[in-house]
Amino acid sequence: MTLSSYVLWTLIGCGLITWLSRILPFVLVKHFRLPDWLVNFLSFVPITIMTALFVENLLVPHPGHLPGIDWQNTLASLPAILTAVLTKSLLAIVIVGVAAMAVIRLMGWG
């Protein structure tokens, strides 16, 4: 069990900046009313952020060039999307996705 002071100060600094990013909006929103345009803007955050996080996993960045495709993730996404449409159950989607990925890796596809 070692803990270097370099790592400790890094974690304190990075922890603090992350905490502020998380809580300051709560403090500000509690005290100030957001304008309608901002509320409308923020109402698109869930779908845009989830899409961006999802797509990031389907692409392989090549800085300065067009991204490549992560075929394993893309292939495993298909049964996961189908399960989403059929069951609307988050648990089922995750289990089918993980099982599909295990099969894809086992068979050496992608």
Added chain:
Amino acid sequence: MNGDLTTRSGLHDVLPTLFGYIGVGLAFGIVGQTSHLSILEILLMSLLVYAGSAQFVITSMILAGSPIPAMILSTFLVNARMILMSTTIAQFFRKSSLRQNIAIGTLLTDETFALGMSKLNFTNGQLKPTWFNTANIVAYLVWALSTVIGGLLGNLITNPKAFGFDFALVAMFIGLLYLQIIGDRQKKIGLQLWIVLAVIIMMYGLLIVMSANMAILCATILGCLLGMVVTKK
């Protein structure tokens, strides 16, 4: 998922997302261990920083011996999207105490944010601190524990990807996105699908010129701007 906002309901709702935390947590622990972090350092990072992608970035920068201010700046940029998520969620807790607001914000993640937004579609736009704190705390503990177990397993498991657990996170984003699209009765599905398509194209283009985390942030902001403009009355 139903309309209840109790502790029990919070436990039930957060369950599917735990697979994502466990999968990525184990992977992080293994990476931390192979990057010469001690178990204590892995645990402290999970407890103090508590942010998946940022923890991977910090670990690689520690390994490279980067200056601390550079790591703090990188962490801020990687996590900047939290400002958007916190601002969005905070609107539903304006009537709760400042302490409750800070508690919810402190443990907010991509996953519990999305869970909260999906939940709104079952509760007529209501959220309660009890429900949110339960989901947040369970996720926090499972994350910390998973990273420690990953760190302990680091020596034994050479190929953590073989079982497909790393895909749990992607599957979860798929599920949360789908549930969000079909659950949001304020917006037509057609409009949402156009925004999704626009974000996909933006991500493809932005990844040429910037890092993945900056691309996520920029595509999110541009996607919201697009949505705001096309729905302007």
